[in-house]
Amino acid sequence: KNQVEQSPQSLIILEGKNCTLQCNYTVSPFSNLRWYKQDTGRGPVSLTIMTFSENTKSNGRYTATLDADTKQSSLHITASQLSDSASYICVAGRAAGNKLTFGGGTRVLVKP
């Protein structure tokens, strides 16, 4: 069964601190791993996309890692800002049919 699990479900961090979100996936055939940021009431916005041959990719203060052997990914947020408060969704792309499998998301709240 194609599945993406994220942890934690939610977290609260203080402004300026770092945090790391985790993602485990089981999809076949695996093509790529994506992280999206979704603000409340808005559509997801792409942060990073990695294929199985890529280990890490950064987008500003966001750094994603991928271990295709263990089927794990992480998203690290550096020096968090209030605007980082959102849901972060891990998504695994399958090579067949261009389908995406979505994780449940991690809701991040950054407090001043």
Next chain:
Amino acid sequence: GAVVSQHPSRVICKSGTSVKIECRSLDFQATTMFWYRQFPKKSLMLMATSNEGSKATYEQGVEKDKFLINHASLTLSTLTVTSAHPEDSSFYICSAREPSGKVTYNEQFFGPGTRLTVL
């Protein structure tokens, strides 16, 4: 990056009426668009894949007569919720895939979503 718009952003309708939601790719042509549904605090669930010029492909459990999809042009797909009921209230999000995009990634660009409330 590519921009996808949705209209309306919010709609409130009475039970039994039909509601049409538009999804447009503003600066690229999309042969394939996707329609998702999202419940509060839940992740996106794929409803159907909309292919330009052909019938949409629906996911298991999604009623095609309930959720009518029309992809009449390379920049527009519409989702019509027919005879809407309160249980159809949800956040509907579309995405578009750029045909000339990186094959490896099959990048999808998401619209801002449409909040449907059925009274």
